[in-house]
Amino acid sequence: MIPLSYYLVLSAILFACGVTGFLIKRNIITIFMSIELMLNGVNLSFVAFAAQWHALSGQVFVFFVMVVAAAEAAVGLAIIISVYRTRETLNVDRVNLLKL
Amino acid sequence: MLHLLLFLIFGAICVAGAVNLLVQRHPIQSALSLIVVMAALAGEYLLLGAEFVAAVQVIVYAGAIMVLFVFVIMLLNAAEEEHTAGSRVAMILGVPGVTVLGLLVAWMVVQHSNSPSVSPAALYADPTTHGAPATIGTLLFSEFLLPFEITSVLILIAIMGAVVLAQKPQHGKEEK
Amino acid sequence: MSVIKIVLVVVILLTAVAYTVWLERKVVGHMQNRWGPTRVGPFGLLQPAADGLKFILKEDLTPPHVYRPLFIAAPIIAVTFALSSIAVIPFGTEIRLFGLTIPMQITDINTGLLVVLGITSVGVYGIALAGWSSNNKYSLLGGLRASAQMMSYELSLGLSLVGVLIMAGTFSLRGIVESQSGHFPIWLPHWNIFRGQIVAFFVYLMAAYAETNRIPFDLPEAETELVAGYHTEYSAMKFAMFFMAEYANMVTVGCLATLLFLGGWNGPVFGPAIVRAVLPIFWFVAKVFCFIFLYIWVRGTLPRFRYDQLMAFGWKFLLPLALANVVVTALVVALRA
DSSP, X not given: OOOHHHHHHHXXXXXXXXXXXXXXXXXXXXXXXXHHHHHHHHHHHXXXXXXXXXXXXXXXXXXXXXXXXXXXXXXXXXXXXXXXXHHOOOBGGGOOOSOO | OHHHHHHHHHHHHHHHHHHHHHHOSSHHHHHHHHHHXXXXXXXXXXXXXXXXXXXXXXXXXXXXXXXXXXXXXXHTTOOOOOOOHHHHHHHHHHHHHHHHHHHHHXXXXXXXXXXXXXHHHHHTSOTTTTTOHHHHHHHHHHTTHHHHHHHHHHHHHHHHHHHHHTSOOOXXXXXX | OHHHHHHHHHHHHHHHHHHHHHHHHHHHHHHTTSOOSOSSSGGGTTHHHHHHHHHHHSOOOOOTTSOHHHHHHHHHHHHHHHHHGGGXXXXXXXXXXXXXXXXXXXXXOTTHHHHHHHHHHHXXXXXXXXXXXXXXXXXXXXXXXXXXXXXXXXXXXXXXXXXXHHHHOOSOHHHHHHTTOSBOTTSOBOOTTTTTOHHHHHHHHHHHHHHXXXXXXXXXXXXXXXXXXXXXXXXXXXXXXXXHHHHHHHHHHHHHHHHHTSOTTOSOOOSSHHHHHHHHHHXXXXXXXXXXXXXXXXXXXXXXXXXXXXXXXXIIIIHHHHHHHHHHHHHHHHHHO
């Protein structure tokens, strides 16, 4: 009914939006959220292929991607908080000196 | 027919949310758009017969990771974005570039897709095995045991890292 | 058919929410050696109606510097998700009416428990966004504390349910209740709480109090602490929606506890056919009522935790306890099989 290519095109669109966000945004939290959007697009590809080939390994891999995304979000947000504490800004362009 | 309609509705919500994330200037609005994208993706997973993954997507991604993002945005009192010189260059070069790349990938996918449709077999498959929590659990503990254990160590490291990184500066620095 | 069920269930749920408020005021009043509402109707039974009328007629004030879209959306989000999880909760066995067999549930999803957990997880947003959009430092602090508290205790909540899942073998709520039918030889019913999940029940109870922001875990909305926490700036109908969301969450958590630990609708069934059809629902409602009474009893008795004590309790005591419960249950089930 719904060809596999439809799901893959949707996944490509989401991934492209994620990459665009990563490139054009200047707020570090929004950049992080674009990374999460990319990961979500990839998850959709995994689940679509798992449904096509009846291989549940695709869905299991989605779990691993989610776990890695959660770990990365935790550590990344901790880094963002400590950067904010020292530099007082969330704008990536202003964090351009190695020493304060 | 109903499946196609549902796919189009959820797909439209996904794309609208993703574009909204790019267009909005305040991070909290981007975060809420991302939550909408994740919820619509959970709907797509249901269409693909992956009910456990859809539930976990809502519980973990939309219900925990995004709460963490919203929490940090509120804690750091993030304000609207400013447009700097770098961001203008990135927008002029980046948006067309990525659009071209995305369209290229989509075109290649459509060109090379001679595979049969996905949904009927997935949706009407035996719900006690396909997409069922029991089958996924068995797979996790048999074929994917090593990645499972490694990700548990990864989470432990992430917890320790996050706690150490987000600590307030210790006493040594307060004497300045 | 489903539409009739949905309307009926929502009406019953909203009435239950309104009368839970009445019950709480009466019970806490009697515990504090005073009457509670008595003037509006006999025993104050029309008090919820009077309160509802007051909320509708009161001035709905939106302060000038709030972030309007989220300010208006937050109570809607809170109430929507609080009322949604009733869709997968079964109230009883099937009823045969006019030749139709009607299951006492709106939908029976085979991952029903995960749906309830998911809806609870997303319900945090109502509170977090309310606190932030009010543009007020007390609301922001209350919202942040509430969302951190709810996220922390969701883990213990989910883990306490894993023990039950291991014993039942299915995520479907109806399946879990049906695995608790029958009796032990000494006339003790086969409920999960008697089958070794007493520690899990304790963890679930604590986590449920924290999830619904009730005493002893209600620091985010305590009157003496942060003005009123995340709902400081809300008045009239929006405040009523937060109120309804909190009590609807209580009812949902009570229904879930009944289904998972107290045997659902299993109970002595006797009498003629019409009584037999209604008796499971009666047992279900009676058990939910006992659970909610326990909620109100604890509210009238205990003082509240300080915030750091609250977080330490959730992370350092409840979470390891829930994990230990999962390990022990899994060991026992594996060794028995």
